[in-house]
Amino acid sequence: MTRRSFQQVLAAAAAATRLSRGAAEPRAIAEFGASQRAFTLGNARFRKRLRLAPSGRLEQDFLGLVGGRNWASPASRWSCGFHVRTSPPSGGPDLVFGLAEPARVKFVRHQIEGDPATALELKLVFEEPARKLEYTLHLRAFAEADVIEQWLEVRNDGSQPLAGLDRFDPLLAPLAVAAREACTLYYVQGERYVFGRSGEHIQPYGPYHVCRLGLPAGNSFTLSSRQDSALRRRPSSTAEFINWFSLELAPGGDGLFGGVEWSGLWFIHFARTSSELILQGGVDQCRHDLAPGRSITSPRVFYGCYRGDVDAGIHQMHRYLRAHVMPPDPDENFPWACYNTWYNWNIELREEALRQEAELAAELGLECFYLDAGWYEGSPARRASFGIGLGTWTENREKFPSGIAAFADYVHSLGMKFGVWVEPERVDLSLVDQPGSAIRQSWLAASDAPEAAARGGTSLLCFGNPEVVAWAKETLERVVAAYKVEWLKWDHNMYFICTRGDHGHQAGDGNFAHIHGVYEVMDHLRRRFPRLVIENCAAAGSRPAGGCIPNPTTPGNPAAPDPV
Numbered sequence: 001m002t003r004r005s006f007q008q009v010l011a012a013a014a015a016a017t018r019l020s021r022g023a024a025e026p027r028a029i030a031e032f033g034a035s036q037r038a039f040t041l042g043n044a045r046f047r048k049r050l051r052l053a054p055s056g057r058l059e060q061d062f063l064g065l066v067g068g069r070n071w072a073s074p075a076s077r078w079s080c081g082f083h084v085r086t087s088p089p090s091g092g093p094d095l096v097f098g099l100a101e102p103a104r105v106k107f108v109r110h111q112i113e114g115d116p117a118t119a120l121e122l123k124l125v126f127e128e129p130a131r132k133l134e135y136t137l138h139l140r141a142f143a144e145a146d147v148i149e150q151w152l153e154v155r156n157d158g159s160q161p162l163a164g165l166d167r168f169d170p171l172l173a174p175l176a177v178a179a180r181e182a183c184t185l186y187y188v189q190g191e192r193y194v195f196g197r198s199g200e201h202i203q204p205y206g207p208y209h210v211c212r213l214g215l216p217a218g219n220s221f222t223l224s225s226r227q228d229s230a231l232r233r234r235p236s237s238t239a240e241f242i243n244w245f246s247l248e249l250a251p252g253g254d255g256l257f258g259g260v261e262w263s264g265l266w267f268i269h270f271a272r273t274s275s276e277l278i279l280q281g282g283v284d285q286c287r288h289d290l291a292p293g294r295s296i297t298s299p300r301v302f303y304g305c306y307r308g309d310v311d312a313g314i315h316q317m318h319r320y321l322r323a324h325v326m327p328p329d330p331d332e333n334f335p336w337a338c339y340n341t342w343y344n345w346n347i348e349l350r351e352e353a354l355r356q357e358a359e360l361a362a363e364l365g366l367e368c369f370y371l372d373a374g375w376y377e378g379s380p381a382r383r384a385s386f387g388i389g390l391g392t393w394t395e396n397r398e399k400f401p402s403g404i405a406a407f408a409d410y411v412h413s414l415g416m417k418f419g420v421w422v423e424p425e426r427v428d429l430s431l432v433d434q435p436g437s438a439i440r441q442s443w444l445a446a447s448d449a450p451e452a453a454a455r456g457g458t459s460l461l462c463f464g465n466p467e468v469v470a471w472a473k474e475t476l477e478r479v480v481a482a483y484k485v486e487w488l489k490w491d492h493n494m495y496f497i498c499t500r501g502d503h504g505h506q507a508g509d510g511n512f513a514h515i516h517g518v519y520e521v522m523d524h525l526r527r528r529f530p531r532l533v534i535e536n537c538a539a540a541g542s543r544p545a546g547g548c549i550p551n552p553t554t555p556g557n558p559a560a561p562d563p564v
Helices: 003-020 310-324 351-363 404-413 466-482 510-528
Strands: 029-033 038-042 046-052 058-065 083-086 094-097 106-115 119-128 133-142 147-156 162-169 171-176 184-188 210-214 220-224 244-248 254-261 266-272 276-283 288-290 295-297 300-307 338-340 368-371 417-422 426-428 458-460 487-490 533-536
Touching (some): 029 106, 244 310, 254 276, 254 310, 351 404, 368 404, 417 466
Parallel strands (some): 417 487
Antiparallel strands (some): 046 058, 083 094, 147 300, 266 276, 426 458
16 A cells, blocks of 8 residues: 555544534533532543632532543642642742632632634633732643643732742642552553663663552652653653653543653653542743743643553554644655664765765655755864764865755755754754854853862863754754755753753752743744654754644653563
């Protein structure tokens, strides 16, 4: 079967699925019932209902598939929706759990916007008068996906800074799970290995496999990006676990899945009591002083329900991600079969030889040919560190006498797409503060962590610095346009958390600010070049796909885990 005919089969199957659901078009639901003081969110198959109780508390009284299990625990002492913690330099931590204390935090208003044919957003606004804080909980429901998307905005409306904000979790969901019920957590192990394994640090290479874990009553478990052992690789988002989970109470029965849409440090905590399972999650290892008149917004989390085995939930999640999170495919043949120069040539790139190689790649039916590291000015002709020249992002005319644009034209003439490799977050230190180079010493990330030491004469640029973000936007836009790039391989081989507080972010929020900067650059490129593919190579996947433009059609262990 040809690729095109296979695509036609998929389209026909999707059309048949839509017809089988009935003549009525699917619609998202977001509404407020004044008589019951209840908010309903979801679609014809899946619902979430929040109720403002007479006491002033916010209660979740339904969550699940219509006609299926109700996962909600309305009488929970924790309320629901969000969790905020401040840890000022003096005194103990100050905790807010939704509307658990209605005398302290009060509901103010709501707003509904969007298109029911695709997605509707419900905004719930709360205030804490004593500290003059405003909390806005955003909830988004979809016509086609049985998923709720949720995020939190915290605003300081006072005249004094809010010191030590270190939790602004958009996920707080008490679930009704009786003590007698068996509960299984599914998750994916991340990358548990280090560079340069030797001696006592030799270990099996075993990243990325699905695990399952029983969660008995009275126990808890945390999924997070942290690696706290001596074998830690780097503080990246998938170093320990992938930020996805699925909960199953009985094989083939009702299940609930979710995740955090964030490429930085994150956590999801599962705590079982005698009657509940409390889900809590958001950004990890971030400490921020919120200035008067300023706000901070969490990443988005998502959760949904399914009936069947764990794969049924995964399929539901895929439908949501493809329709509302992932950029649209650049053409009908995507994903493309690609040729990568790295494994054959390393940095020893030569235009004449690569033209011959491109001809062979085209004859084999490959659809994209891209230059890996070594194509840029300053990169040596003979094998050496690929870090030499990082940050120039200008063609190496010694290796490509005709120029990269001419080479791209030749690749295109063979019927293939063209791409290049970049590592924008890393720089050759010999370029810093040099004539002809825009890169300044003040742009470099700094930390006392061991991984912050310069590697191979290179170091990290902090994307929490607005000047770095502006430079990266301009530089990468020039690369894509001038060299006719359709595939941008964005690598990420060196990373640590910047603890500077003098170049655009605070000393305690370096990871949060850096990831936002990376997203801003990726979003800029996707707006400027809607069909550009950005491959998140990220040193074998230590950071999941970045960029945050929504699809325009809508935005303590109880036991050792068993591998599945």
